[in-house]
Amino acid sequence: MDAFVTRKKRKSSPESAVQPVAASATPGHDAHEESTDMKLAILSSLHPNVDQETLLDILLAHDGDVEATSQALKTPRLPKKTGDSSTVAAQSSMRSFAVSSASSDYSPSSKRIKLLSRKGATLHLYDPADISEHTPCTIIHNFLPAEEADSLLRELLEESKSFEKFTFKLFDNVVSSPHTSGFYVGSYKELQEQKHEYVYNGMRMTDVRTLTPQLERVKARVQEAVNKEIQERIRTHYGGTKLKYQSPEPWTPNAAFVNCYNGPQENVGWHSDQLTYLGPRPVIGSLSLGVTREFRVRRIVPDDEPDKTSNPDLAGQIAIHLPHNSLLVMHADMQEEWKHSVSPAQAIDPHPVAGSRRINITYRHYRGGFHPRNTPRCPCGVPAVLRVVTKKRENWGRYFWMCHAGNVPGKEACEFFRWAEFDDDGNPVGMKQDLRKQEEVKSAEAEQEGRVGRLNGHGNERMKQSSS
Numbered sequence: 259m260d261a262f263v264t265r266k267k268r269k270s271s272p273e274s275a276v277q278p279v280a281a282s283a284t285p286g287h288d289a290h291e292e293s294t295d296m297k298l299a300i301l302s303s304l305h306p307n308v309d310q311e312t313l314l315d316i317l318l319a320h321d322g323d324v325e326a327t328s329q330a331l332k333t334p335r336l337p338k339k340t341g342d343s344s345t346v347a348a349q350s351s352m353r354s355f356a357v358s359s360a361s362s363d364y365s366p367s368s369k370r371i372k373l374l375s376r377k378g379a380t381l382h383l384y385d386p387a388d389i390s391e392h393t394p395c396t397i398i399h400n401f402l403p404a405e406e407a408d409s410l411l412r413e414l415l416e417e418s419k420s421f422e423k424f425t426f427k428l429f430d431n432v433v434s435s436p437h438t439s440g441f442y443v444g445s446y447k448e449l450q451e452q453k454h455e456y457v458y459n460g461m462r463m464t465d466v467r468t469l470t471p472q473l474e475r476v477k478a479r480v481q482e483a484v485n486k487e488i489q490e491r492i493r494t495h496y497g498g499t500k501l502k503y504q505s506p507e508p509w510t511p512n513a514a515f516v517n518c519y520n521g522p523q524e525n526v527g528w529h530s531d532q533l534t535y536l537g538p539r540p541v542i543g544s545l546s547l548g549v550t551r552e553f554r555v556r557r558i559v560p561d562d563e564p565d566k567t568s569n570p571d572l573a574g575q576i577a578i579h580l581p582h583n584s585l586l587v588m589h590a591d592m593q594e595e596w597k598h599s600v601s602p603a604q605a606i607d608p609h610p611v612a613g614s615r616r617i618n619i620t621y622r623h624y625r626g627g628f629h630p631r632n633t634p635r636c637p638c639g640v641p642a643v644l645r646v647v648t649k650k651r652e653n654w655g656r657y658f659w660m661c662h663a664g665n666v667p668g669k670e671a672c673e674f675f676r677w678a679e680f681d682d683d684g685n686p687v688g689m690k691q692d693l694r695k696q697e698e699v700k701s702a703e704a705e706q707e708g709r710v711g712r713l714n715g716h717g718n719e720r721m722k723q724s725s726s
């Protein structure tokens with residue numbers, strides 16, 4: 259990553275408190291800091307329909323040159339404050355605005371370095387090529403035909419009225435997710451399994467829904483697009499071979515979480531998606547509808563990494579702007595190596611259909627080999643959770659099963675711990691899978707015998723009853 263464009267957090271009053279700082283990876287000085295508010299005020303009066311965030315992004319991309327920024331803003335490619343979704347979706351590459359970081363007139367300052375190390379820097383990306391290059395994601399703008407996207411949005415806005423908030427533990431933090439979600443699966447059978455066999459944070463999910471016909475139709479499109487993107491990713495980023503543990507099978511989503519962010523403050527904190535039922539190196543297809551929000555990603559760096567705070571490539575975060583009707587593919591290198599979040603927004607451009615709401619659908623593939631009947635159980639009696647070592651360099655990237663309670667707010671995990679072993683394709687190997695398979699066969703046989711017995715028993719009882 260060559261250059262970061264950074265800013266300080268806004269204070270409570272958005273107009274008065276925008277205090278951006280520009281820097282490159284070799285941090286730039288902040289000589290222009292005081293004048294930036296003034297520049298923004300000028301730009302804002304010249305371009306009243308463009309929001310402050312966008313003005314700031316383009317201004318920073320032009321190294322603080324107001325005239326060049328204004329010129330760039332005259333192109334018809336920029337998001338308008340009116341919230342016209344098609345305009346937002348047509349955001350253009352930063353490259354077309356940016357000048358080379360080498361020509362930046364900012365120079366290093368100790369203040370800047372401190373800011374980087376304390377808060378990290380943020381690189382704002384809009385363009386698919388930039389996103390693909392700098393993150394483990396790819397994006398497709400204007401993914402569905404416009405009417406289909408609006409219609410799905412309408413349906414899910416209606417559905418979301420009965421969504422609920424989740425409480426969960428993300429590593430050491432207890433998080434009551436400040437947004438609402440609904441969970442959808444493909445069939446009634448899967449719905450029953452989800453309710454009675456799968457465990458989330460030590461609890462059963464009570465509200466599981468079947469995919470609506472629209473969600474099903476879109477799933478097929480997402481599936482096709484994601485599989486293409488996976489192949490492209492393998493070709494362009496993985497040297498032609500899928501990652502170790504990544505499934506070689508075509509990606510076939512069988513579940514979807516639908517998130518609703520009602521207003522600019524609703525968000526989801528930094529996390530990686532749980533691997534327990536998806537297995538290692540999962541791919542997720544994430545469709546955004548309604549208001550544009552920032553999806554942030556940052557590398558997971560072990561605590562004992564010497565460069566952790568000083569190297570902006572490690573400390574920095576990237577904001578991917580997700581407009582209405584964009585499909586983001588989180589590739590196989592994402593969950594284990596990066597965290598993501600949807601940050602609260604200071605201000606948003608209302609969407610003509612959704613108002614201030616954003617709907618997000620993450621299509622996921624629950625792998626059969628990771629059905630709770632196939633994975634280890636801890637002494638607590640519930641399926642263990644699958645995690646990966648990220649805190650220390652020692653054993654970095656190694657998978658393990660541990661007590662589910664480590665993920666449950668307010669509960670202490672028991673001692674259960676086991677390294678997880680997978681074959682190259684990410685299928686669990688060794689004891690559990692094979693043994694369990696044998697056990698399953700045995701228990702299925704036993705059950706069959708038992709069932710016959712029980713049926714006979716019932717029959718006998720009935721016979722007894724009727725004869726008495």
Ligand SMILES: O=C(O)CCC(=O)C(=O)O
Pocket residue numbers: 515517526531544553598599600618620
């Ligand atoms: O809303 C989004 O774009 C992402 C949601 C998310 O990270 C999740 O559901 O795990």
Ligand SMILES: [Fe+2]
Pocket residue numbers: 529530531598
């Ligand atoms: Fe997530």
